[in-house]
Amino acid sequence: MSVKVSTTINGDKTEFVCEADESLLDALRNRVGLTGAKEGCGTGDCGACSIMLDGRLVCSCLVLGAEAEGRRIATIEGMAHGDKLHPLQNKFIEYAALQCGICTPGFLIAARDLLERKSNPTEEEIRFGLAGNLCRCTGYDKIVRAVQAAAKEMRGA
Amino acid sequence: MHYEAPDTTKAAVALLAKAKGSAYVLAGGSDLLVRMRGGYIEPDLVVDIKRIKAMREVRKSASCFTIGAAVSCAELGENAALKKAWPGVVEAANLIGSKQIQGRCTITGNLCNASPAADSVPAMVAAGAKAVIAGPKGKRTIPVGQVATAPGKTSLKKGELIEAILLPKRPPRSGDAYLRFIPRTEMDIAVVSAGVNLVLDSKCIVKDAHVALGAVAPTVVLVPDAAKAIIGTKLDGAALDKLGAACSAACRPIDDKRGTIEYRTKVAAVLAKRAAKIAYSRAGGK
Numbered sequence: 001m002s003v004k005v006s007t008t009i010n011g012d013k014t015e016f017v018c019e020a021d022e023s024l025l026d027a028l029r030n031r032v033g034l035t036g037a038k039e040g041c042g043t044g045d046c047g048a049c050s051i052m053l054d055g056r057l058v059c060s061c062l063v064l065g066a067e068a069e070g071r072r073i074a075t076i077e078g079m080a081h082g083d084k085l086h087p088l089q090n091k092f093i094e095y096a097a098l099q100c101g102i103c104t105p106g107f108l109i110a111a112r113d114l115l116e117r118k119s120n121p122t123e124e125e126i127r128f129g130l131a132g133n134l135c136r137c138t139g140y141d142k143i144v145r146a147v148q149a150a151a152k153e154m155r156g157a
Numbered sequence: 158m159h160y161e162a163p164d165t166t167k168a169a170v171a172l173l174a175k176a177k178g179s180a181y182v183l184a185g186g187s188d189l190l191v192r193m194r195g196g197y198i199e200p201d202l203v204v205d206i207k208r209i210k211a212m213r214e215v216r217k218s219a220s221c222f223t224i225g226a227a228v229s230c231a232e233l234g235e236n237a238a239l240k241k242a243w244p245g246v247v248e249a250a251n252l253i254g255s256k257q258i259q260g261r262c263t264i265t266g267n268l269c270n271a272s273p274a275a276d277s278v279p280a281m282v283a284a285g286a287k288a289v290i291a292g293p294k295g296k297r298t299i300p301v302g303q304v305a306t307a308p309g310k311t312s313l314k315k316g317e318l319i320e321a322i323l324l325p326k327r328p329p330r331s332g333d334a335y336l337r338f339i340p341r342t343e344m345d346i347a348v349v350s351a352g353v354n355l356v357l358d359s360k361c362i363v364k365d366a367h368v369a370l371g372a373v374a375p376t377v378v379l380v381p382d383a384a385k386a387i388i389g390t391k392l393d394g395a396a397l398d399k400l401g402a403a404c405s406a407a408c409r410p411i412d413d414k415r416g417t418i419e420y421r422t423k424v425a426a427v428l429a430k431r432a433a434k435i436a437y438s439r440a441g442g443k
Contacts, residue, residue, distance in 0.1 A: 001159050020160035020203070021193060043191045045344070047257055056231065056260035062190045063261070064183070066160045067205060110256065131343040132255020 007068040010078030018065035025049045027065030036076035036105045047133035050106035051075050057113040076105035088150040095146035099137035107133045111147045119155050162205040166291050169204050174293040174316030176202045182318050184227050185261035188270040222324040226265035245333030249280035265319045271305035274372040279352035280335040282369035282377050286324050292317035305376045330357040332439030334432040347372045348416040351428040353436045361442045363387050373408040373425050380407040392437045401426030
């Protein structure tokens with residue numbers, strides 16, 4: 001069974017057709033051409049496929065494409081404004097908070113959600129908040145430092 | 158596979174009742190989609206209940222909280238009134254998975270997945286929560302503890318689904334708590350867990366108690382002997398030791414990679430004692 005889906009992605013009205021059992025991650029990558037969200041585990045453990053769905057941080061591998069009908073989706077592709085990177089993106093570069101980069105889109109989406117909910121999180125809160133995102137290259141220290149630095153900048157401190 | 162997203166419970170029941178082949182309810186999908194993608198199940202029909210308005214709401218009435226089956230655990234954590242009344246149930250719901258999983262997973266799904274290690278279930282069982290089941294023959298309400306019958310199995314009949322979970326109104330001086338043991342700090346499945354729900358009298362003596370354990374038997378177990386051990390006490394050391402002994406005696410765990418029988422049996426007592434102390438303090442006990 002094919003399903004026709006009308007949805008909003010990064011503010012743009014978008015339509016795609018997907019199979020009923022197809023994940024939103026696969027639909028975004030293979031139907032819409034947005035390949036920023038990655039498939040790591042496909043079981044909701046690694047967070048590489050993190051997106052926002054109606055303002056909620058979710059793993060897009062555990063959402064059906066069909067569920068996106070009428071919803072609002074935000075992906076990593078909508079994070080920078082043209083050439084202007086989000087403070088988190090800048091700090092990830094500055095702090096070298098990535099190596100292979102597969103986990104980075106998920107970390108950025110999750111970190112932005114964290115900072116929108118809490119502008120001045122403690123290190124512990126950052127580590128708990130990002131526990132659903134796995135990085136197998138850097139360890140987590142540089143990522144945590146980058147999030148702290150971005151939080152500071154975003155607070156205007 | 159067919160995907161349907163009805164906007165009424167009646168329509169959802171009708172779809173499930175008339176389905177030929179395998180039919181599954183989709184709430185948060187954090188268990189269902191993993192099983193689909195892993196090839197463990199191949200549904201002919203998936204009924205998404207998130208378009209049913211009543212299932213997306215938490216309602217507070219004079220007698221209870223009604224938690225719609227499609228309300229995410231993240232939403233429970235953001236509901237101040239629910240958190241105040243049932244902090245143990247909410248903390249249990251908020252221990253499931255990551256922030257990403259929290260945004261999708263539901264306590265109804267956690268219950269229907271029927272894992273012995275489900276985090277929200279011991280807290281709900283201790284709380285005396287009830288499940289409102291809608292089906293082709295109408296509605297029925299059963300204690301949450303009667304939903305799971307074995308690992309992965311429930312007492313729901315064809316065409317039935319859980320519409321909501323009911324949490325009763327709290328008397329004064331009541332409190333609940335949930336603790337689980339995992340070898341890391343987050344994102345893991347309980348090795349052992351304990352939920353405790355207490356009501357105190359005006360002199361801080363335990364008037365009513367419910368103790369439930371997770372991951373120590375094929376289903377979550379309510380331990381009446383553990384409750385009896387602390388009713389009529391101020392949760393002194395001797396009462397807590399009796400509670401712990403009753404909990405260990407109620408364990409029928411398995412050996413697996415997460416823990417041994419001996420370990421689970423011992424830790425069940427430790428966690429139940431600690432959870433009882435937290436519940437006591439939340440109830441205003443001194």
